[in-house]
Each structure stands twice: as C-alpha cells, then as structure tokens.
Amino acid sequence: MAQSLTQIAQSLKDANKKVQLIYAFNGTGKTRLSREFKELIAPKKQDPEEEDAKIKILYYNAFTEDLFYWDNDLGNDVDRKLKIQTNTYTYWILKDQGQEPNIAAHFQRYTSDKLTPSFNDAFSEVRFSFERGNDSGSEFVKISKGEESCFIWSIFYSLLKQTIDVLNVAEEADRETDQFNDLQYVFIDDPVSSLDDTHLIELAVNIAELIKSSQSDLKFIITTHNPLFYNVLFNEFNNADSSSGYRARQSKKWRFEKLNDGTFTLIEQSNDSPFSYHLFLLSEIEKAIESGDVRKYHFSFLRNILEKTSTFLGHAHWKDLLPNEVEGSREGYYNRIINLSSHSKFSGEEISLIQDSEKSMLDHLVHQVKTMYGFKSKVNPNVIEEDATV
Numbered sequence: 001m002a003q004s005l006t007q008i009a010q011s012l013k014d015a016n017k018k019v020q021l022i023y024a025f026n027g028t029g030k031t032r033l034s035r036e037f038k039e040l041i042a043p044k045k046q047d048p049e050e051e052d053a054k055i056k057i058l059y060y061n062a063f064t065e066d067l068f069y070w071d072n073d074l075g076n077d078v079d080r081k082l083k084i085q086t087n088t089y090t091y092w093i094l095k096d097q098g099q100e101p102n103i104a105a106h107f108q109r110y111t112s113d114k115l116t117p118s119f120n121d122a123f124s125e126v127r128f129s130f131e132r133g134n135d136s137g138s139e140f141v142k143i144s145k146g147e148e149s150c151f152i153w154s155i156f157y158s159l160l161k162q163t164i165d166v167l168n169v170a171e172e173a174d175r176e177t178d179q180f181n182d183l184q185y186v187f188i189d190d191p192v193s194s195l196d197d198t199h200l201i202e203l204a205v206n207i208a209e210l211i212k213s214s215q216s217d218l219k220f221i222i223t224t225h226n227p228l229f230y231n232v233l234f235n236e237f238n239n240a241d242s243s244s245g246y247r248a249r250q251s252k253k254w255r256f257e258k259l260n261d262g263t264f265t266l267i268e269q270s271n272d273s274p275f276s277y278h279l280f281l282l283s284e285i286e287k288a289i290e291s292g293d294v295r296k297y298h299f300s301f302l303r304n305i306l307e308k309t310s311t312f313l314g315h316a317h318w319k320d321l322l323p324n325e326v327e328g329s330r331e332g333y334y335n336r337i338i339n340l341s342s343h344s345k346f347s348g349e350e351i352s353l354i355q356d357s358e359k360s361m362l363d364h365l366v367h368q369v370k371t372m373y374g375f376k377s378k379v380n381p382n383v384i385e386e387d388a389t390v
Contacts, residue, residue, distance in 0.1 A: 002263035005029060008256070009037040011266055012221060018250035019211060019237055022223040023230045023269075028258045030223040034061045034189045037221065041185055054182035058089075058163065060156045061189035068152055071125070072142060080142045082151075083125045089159055092179070094123040099158040106154035110192070110199045111147050126151075146194030153191045160186060160210065167216035188222045197228060204229050208236030223256070227276060278308040282375060285366055294359045299340035302365060309373060323368040333365060 003011070012020055024030050042056040067087055073079040084090055093099045104117050114130045129138035143151070163183065169175045192203060211220050224230050237251040253269040281301040288294045306318040315321060324330040340358060369375065 002259055002261070002265060005033055005036040005264060006040070008033060008264050008266050009040045012037060013040060015252050016219075017252040018214075018219055020219075020221045020252045020254065021230065021233055021237065022221065022254045022256050022266075023227070024223060024225060024256035026225045028225075028256055029264065030189050030225070030256065031061045031063070033223070033256070034059050034187045034221075035063070037185070037187055054178075055180060056182055057185045057187060058160065058183065059185075059187035059189070060153070060191060061187070064156060065149065065152050068148070070142065078139065079127075080140045081125045081127045082143075082148065084123065086124070090155060091123060093155065093159040093162060094119060097162055099155075099162065102161075103151075103154045103158045106157055107151050110150045110154075110195060110203065111143075115143070115147070117151060146192075149192050149194055156191075157206075157210075164210060164214045164216075164218070167218055168214065170215075183218060186218065186220045188220070190224050190226070193224075193226055193229075200226065200229055201232050204232035205236060208233055212237075231276060278305045279375075281305050282366075282370075285362070289359075289363050289366065292359075294354065294362055296340055296354050298362060299337055299358075302362065302369075303337055303341045306369070309369075313373075321369065321373070322365070323372065333361070336361065337365075 022030070038057050038059055067085045067090065069083055069085070071079075071081050071083050073081075094103075100119055107117060108115060112130075114132070115128060116131045117126050117128055119126045127140045128143050129140055131138060163180050163186075166175050166177060166180055167183065172178065172181055175181070188207070191207070192200070195203060207222070214220075222233060224233075234253060255267045255269055257265050257267065259265060281304055285298050285301050285305075288298050303318070306321050310316075310318040310321050313321070319330060319334040322330045322333045336358070340354065
C-alpha cells in the first residue's frame with residue numbers, strides 16, 4: 001500500500017519491536033526516512049526559550065558524517081586534520097567517557113592497525129598517521145572517504161556501546177549519567193558500505209551482538225542497501241542464543257521501496273530466511289514445478305543457482321554440484337542443462353515449451369540439489385528434504 005514517509009515512520013513506531021531491519025536500494029529515501037522518524041520521536045522545539053529535553057533518539061546517517069570536515073592545510077600541505085563540529089554526543093563520549101582508545105581500536109579493526117587517529121586536547125579535531133614502530137616521525141595523512149566513514153562509525157559505535165551499558169543498569173539512580181534515561185530509539189542508516197566482505201560481516205556481527213546485549217527497553221532500527229550486510233544481520237537476529245535474553249520474535253524485517261508516483265511502501269519480509277537472488281530463483285522454479293508450468297528459462301534459473309552455489313563452496317565448475325547417481329549421469333545432466341539454458345543463434349529456433357522428460361529431470365535435479373546442499377523450500381517451508389543439512 002502506498003504511503004508517505006511520515007506514514008512509513010509511524011508504521012515503524014507502531015510495530016513496537018526491539019529490532020527492525022530494513023532493506024532498500026540506494027536512492028529510495030533511507031536517510032530521509034531516518035530524519036522523518038527522528039521528527040516523529042523528538043520533534044524540533046518551536047519555542048526557543050523551551051528547556052532542552054532529554055535525548056529520545058540517537059541516529060547515525062549521512063547527517064552524522066556532516067559533523068566532520070577536512071582542513072587540508074592547503075598552504076603548507078603538511079598539517080592535514082579532520083575537524084569536528086561542536087556537538088554534545090562526540091564531546092561526551094570523548095571528553096567525559098574517555099573513549100578515545102576504544103574508538104582507535106574499533107577504527108583499526110576495520111582498516112589498518114598502523115593507521116592511528118590522534119585527537120587534540122579539546123577533541124575538536126583529529127589527525128591520522130601511520131605508526132612505524134620506531135621513533136621516526138610520521139606525516140599526517142588524509143584518509144580515504146571509506147576510512148573516514150569507518151572512523152565516524154567507530155565514534156558512534158563507542159557512543160552506542162557506552163549508552164547500552166549505562167541503560168543496562170536497571171536502577172536509574174545507580175547509572176553514571178541520567179542523559180539517556182528517556183532514550184527510546186537508535187536509528188542506524190547504512191553504517192559503512194565501503195568495507196570488504198570480511199569486515200562487513202564482522203561489522204554486522206558486532207552490531208548484532210551489541211544490540212542483543214541491550215537489556216533495557218531501547219529499540220533499534222537498521223537500514224541498509226547491502227544484501228550481504230542485511231542477510232548477516234537477518235541470521236544473527238533470527239538465530240539468537242536464548243541465553244542472551246534476546247528472542248527472534250523481538251525483530252521484524254522489512255523491504256522499503258519507492259513507487260513511481262513518489263510515495264513509498266514498506267513490505268514485511270518472511271522470517272524463515274533472508275532474501276538473496278539465487279533463493280528467489282529457487283522459489284520461482286519450485287512454483288513452476290508445483291503448477292506444472294515449467295519453461296525452458298527455468299533451466300537457466302537452475303544453472304544460475306548452481307553457478308552461485310559452486311562459487312560460494314569453492315568449486316571450480318558448477319557441474320561438480322550435480323548428482324552422480326550412476327557413472328556418467330553428472331555429465332549427462334550437465335549437457336542437457338547447457339542445451340536447455342543456452343540461446344540458439346536464430347530466434348526462430350527458440351521455443352519456451354519443453355518435453356515432459358525435461359520437466360521431470362528439472363524436478364529431480366531441484367530435489368537432489370536441495371537435499372545435497374540443505375536449501376530450504378521457499379514454496380513449502382514446512383517440507384523438510386530428506387537428509388538435508390541444517
């Protein structure tokens with residue numbers, strides 16, 4: 001159903017879940033949604049004489065990065081530094097909580113253990129240098145945009161961890177600060193999208209572990225355009241260790257889309273598995289087999305699934321994943337899939353209909369592949385394949 005951003009934000013609030021995970025393509029409006037949600041939870045004061053209210057929401061998005069800007073020392077090209085606009089969040093975490101070492105550790109985890117940030121005494125600027133392990137001086141460098149995003153995220157992550165630790169103290173009188181007593185939400189919009197896959201997975205796991213450690217009523221909303229980041233978080237929140245106190249039912253997953261008329265839609269995602277292109281293809285094949293409407297292009301789908309799975313499992317060729325019930329059957333399956341999934345040179349030779357024997361072969365291969373490699377049925381999720389791995 002088409003909705004405005006305000007209505008989408010209200011839907012997220014009404015969901016009342018510990019964690020809401022949202023996937024959306026770049027350009028959909030994730031940052032605007034985070035701002036709309038912020039205005040819903042903590043509207044800007046209309047009266048300039050009104051006293052400062054307690055913090056109700058923390059958010060990380062493109063506006064967070066705008067708190068940081070470069071002074072490149074264009075005159076001498078030596079003293080390059082990242083300056084920090086005055087704000088209560090970074091000052092509290094750096095000055096009052098002394099989180100500088102933790103910020104540096106988080107930053108180096110995702111970049112390089114030699115790349116070292118150094119804050120000035122006022123915590124209004126930071127310089128970066130490569131430490132060589134000796135007494136030789138190191139020039140101040142301007143880090144890349146991706147490294148800069150990692151650094152800013154490391155500051156927010158340290159703030160978030162400290163905040164969760166504070167709120168995990170049940171008695172308000174025993175907390176080291178009352179600054180976050182009214183905090184209701186944390187909205188995280190695409191934290192770091194420039195990381196390689198290994199560090200991106202590590203980042204997702206770290207965020208999930210931190211959120212699952214939260215014992216207060218604090219709620220979290222995370223948006224991303226990265227399928228890998230989404231899928232790792234999906235699995236982390238769905239397969240939570242019960243000993244942590246977190247339960248999978250406390251999370252909700254969405255797909256956020258922008259429609260042609262400028263409105264938006266928020267589509268709830270299934271809780272049984274994350275989405276991925278090869279899983280979508282598998283569901284399409286299963287639907288075709290169940291309905292009996294199998295076409296030639298479904299063999300292209302199967303070939304695509306086998307190619308992606310073989311790459312993930314480290315096989316040199318996708319035909320290695322085919323069953324080999326009797327000598328030569330694997331080669332036979334391979335040749336038939338090649339013939340049925342390849343285009344002819346002349347359009348007049350193309351026909352989408354196939355023989356019943358090919359339909360039966362597709363049904364057999366899909367069943368075998370799902371059984372051998374533990375794919376869960378998307379069409380009949382309650383059907384457990386024989387000998388399927390978990």
